[in-house]
Amino acid sequence: MIDYGDTYYARTLSDGAQRSVLEGQVKADVAIVGGGLAGLTAALDLARSGRSVAVLEAQRVGWGASGRNGGFVGPGYATSHANITRMVGPERARELHRLSMEGVRIVEENIDALGMSDNKRVYGKLSVLRYHDPDGLKQHCEMMEREFGYRLEVMPTEAVRAVLRSTKYHQALHDPACFHFHPLNYARSLAKAIEERGGRIFEGSRVLGCDLDGAEKICRTARGEVRAREVVLAGGGYTDDLVPRLRRSILPIATYVLLTEAAPERLAEAVRTPMAISDNRRAGDYYRLVDEGTRLLWGGRITTRTSEPRRLAGMMQRTMVATYPQLRGVRVETAWSGLMAYARHLMPLIGRLQPGVWYVFGFGGRGMNTTAIGGRVIAEGILGQSDRYRLYEPFGLAWNGGPFGVAAAQLTYWAYQAMDLAKERRAVGAA
Template identity: 50%
Template sequence: MRYPDTYYFRTLAERRERPALKGRLAVDCAVVGGGFAGLFTARALARGGMRVAVLEAEAVGFGASGRNGGFVSDGFAAGDASIRRRVGAAHAAALQDLSAEGVEIMRALVAGGQVPGAAKVDGLLRLRRFDRGADLAAQAGPDLAYLDRAAIEKRLVSSRYRHGLEERLAFHLHPLNVLRGLAAEVERAGGVIHEASRVTGCDLGGPVKHLTTAEGRIEARAVVIATGGYSGGLVPALRRAMLPIATYVMASEPAPALLASAIRTPMGIGDDRRAGDYYRLVEGGARLLWGGRITTRAADVPGIVRQLRAEMTGAYPQLAGLKTEVAWSGLMSYARHRMPMVGRLGPGLWHCYGFGGHGLNTTAIGGTVLAEAMLGQSDRLALFAPFGLDWAGGAAGLMAAQGTYWALQVQDWWRERR
């Protein structure tokens, strides 16, 4: 199968392969990209009565959708304060409601055990590594509990964390199995999915669009580009608006007793540093998945793993002997404004990408509201209009993004030292 070697690939619940496109096919809409954004869009369009075909260059979930940390919670990568500055309080609140709706769409997808291997676990701890917690305590409510140091240490045998929040509506899951379950839903709704079908050419003008692959050709009245961090030059305006950012995850050997000496909660865990780490137990506590670090070009994975292990043992010295069994990287797509780019580029040409850093809820709602607009069901897509296709800066933008990340690491270090 056309996947990189990851923990998620090694634990696939089903391994059905989908055929490449061969010959000519006419549909109402062609979706380019078989990640969460493309498949949520395709599912909603197919349920709305459209004939839909998804073209995936590799295999569904090959990119960031099948390699990420697996955390599902509300919000956007840009953060609430940044969004409010750009669009105002009322508009920001409406976007926040959309993000929470995305969580519920993902929850409904895996409800009732209908997705094999979804491995859904409720709860997320957002932790702080320095001693200031009044603002966190003020956020407490029915679904958000404040945790002081004593409460944290009942869950985590670590002296690193001082304050935190327990997000009871958040959860974590096996993203690749869930995405393959979503692909099956697209097909049950009447859509078709072609893997190993990289789009090599296109004519996107006129009322009928044409997409060509190595062995096939599609005619469609509408095209959705949902290629994320693996976007090529198919639509230059979309590629210029996106920065491909690499992130990294490692999975441990099975060691349930050792892990129980450090982590005593099944909830996902992340710190609130601006350059933070995230981790969670999987397989009922048998293994640890730990993610973090970003680079703007593919870095040496073993070198990044050494950095991640240093963070892990800094928080949990008792895990020094825990072996890393597999590690991987993947490309996320970021805009300069760090918000999803969901909208219409021209007549019959739509886009749905830019979900880097907070994608499992935002792809769900992004694909949903895009399909609503295409079907004439709502105008909620307009909420994303202020976050357009700003030029990301090309090579200079990548350098600036890397410099910003390094600066955030320094700021995090200094804040904790103070």
């Protein structure tokens, strides 16, 4: 039996039912390879429109990054709006950002429409600076209000340190529209909704080979096959060599998360807000209180190493204590890793590979909103409702560089860490 591992989300899963393995031949309008949030969103939209869908998942629904992440839902991409503007120009960059905002609304609407009573939303997110730059934050707030009508607020250092008891932090951006929730419960609810609309979902059914060139596509597993007119490839960070061109376009990057023991009094010495928190470093920390403030879920660090470190809990605990020394001695109850998919340009990979073959993956670092909009625009393309997926065409399937690309990504991350540390030291020296 395949399980979700010892993650916080697995421990608090409201529906642990296991789905059947694909046996024999199944026919559908659309076959979807990958039962993460992008594939499930596409499948739900297609099923709502009357298309028959079959989802093939190698492990379990939401088993990968979709059910292992921080659970933060807010607009934006893994790279900045300024970088996107440099790549595609201001008009297209604005359209792309509006899509990312729509992705947040899709998640909210699904929670409401599907009656997800097991998925409480906690609104508010603080993006904190680890150096002094109130003017930069103010300019960003003004740009977001001017370009998108999106309201953000600058929190001064004193206000930040009143709720986050760390001398590492300076000012913060407060986004009242962001929220955090239980991503694995959300994925499982999407799957249930798909099945209620006639869709079929098979777990433990890794696709081992595909015939994609004919009018009828075939996806084969160890014990069966799905025949469909359209195929959506949505493997995320666990994309294998099923379609080599797709695998060569991403770098699987590992991120790590821990869950503390129940220690409400100790945690209140450090974190005094229920909001989601992240810092401004390239691969910074992100965390939130869970279980009514009794435990802390803390994520951060990235590496190109795809195997889980032996002393993961201790490594993550040191990261947490470096920010909040008052949490020294708070026990880590469990820790886990997950693989995110990054393209070299840090944008999602969304598009049509060839007639009847679509791909939607590469959401590293900002998957909660971008998986939603990615799944939707692919469904719209299949249904002939829009060609919004083409907004992502400038971010193509660029070669990841192979082993040299992996080494370059790790070296780049270390360089960014060094630059972030230098900024923090200058901030301390100027204080």
